[in-house]
Amino acid sequence: MANRPIIFLRAIVLRCPYCGSGGTFRHWFGMKARCPSCGLSLATGNRVGANLLNLVAAEVLLMAAIVTVVVRRWPNPPWDTLQIAAPLLMVVTPLVLYPFSKMLFVAIDLAMHPEAAPDANVHGVGS
Numbered sequence: 001m002a003n004r005p006i007i008f009l010r011a012i013v014l015r016c017p018y019c020g021s022g023g024t025f026r027h028w029f030g031m032k033a034r035c036p037s038c039g040l041s042l043a044t045g046n047r048v049g050a051n052l053l054n055l056v057a058a059e060v061l062l063m064a065a066i067v068t069v070v071v072r073r074w075p076n077p078p079w080d081t082l083q084i085a086a087p088l089l090m091v092v093t094p095l096v097l098y099p100f101s102k103m104l105f106v107a108i109d110l111a112m113h114p115e116a117a118p119d120a121n122v123h124g125v126g127s
């Protein structure tokens with residue numbers, strides 16, 4: 001099994017964290033149940049954690065963007081623009097981050113439980 005930085009890099013580019021192959025999503029919001037190449041389970045047990053990761057990441061990015069705009073434009077921040085942009089970004093950001101958070105949580109799960117990898121018993125991963 002690849003080391004942890006490789007696992008997370010693969011997840012960030014939406015590839016299977018275990019084998020690095022693509023094709024793990026049917027569409028932007030639809031992850032396949034298993035990796036088509038290695039058979040790693042992608043769907044089981046990661047819904048709550050992945051959604052939590054998605055919402056936290058979206059909120060942090062949104063707050064960072066708002067604070068950046070306010071600080072850079074101080075003493076006259078564009079409040080009218082922020083009143084429209086902030087709620088819009090609050091909806092759009094989790095949708096954009098959705099597949100990344102799903103795949104990152106699969107990577108987190110794989111890093112924490114390497115014994116769940118498809119051929120862990122064959123190669124003695126985790127020992």
Ligand SMILES: [Zn+2]
Binds near residue numbers: 017018020021038039
């Ligand atoms: Zn795979």
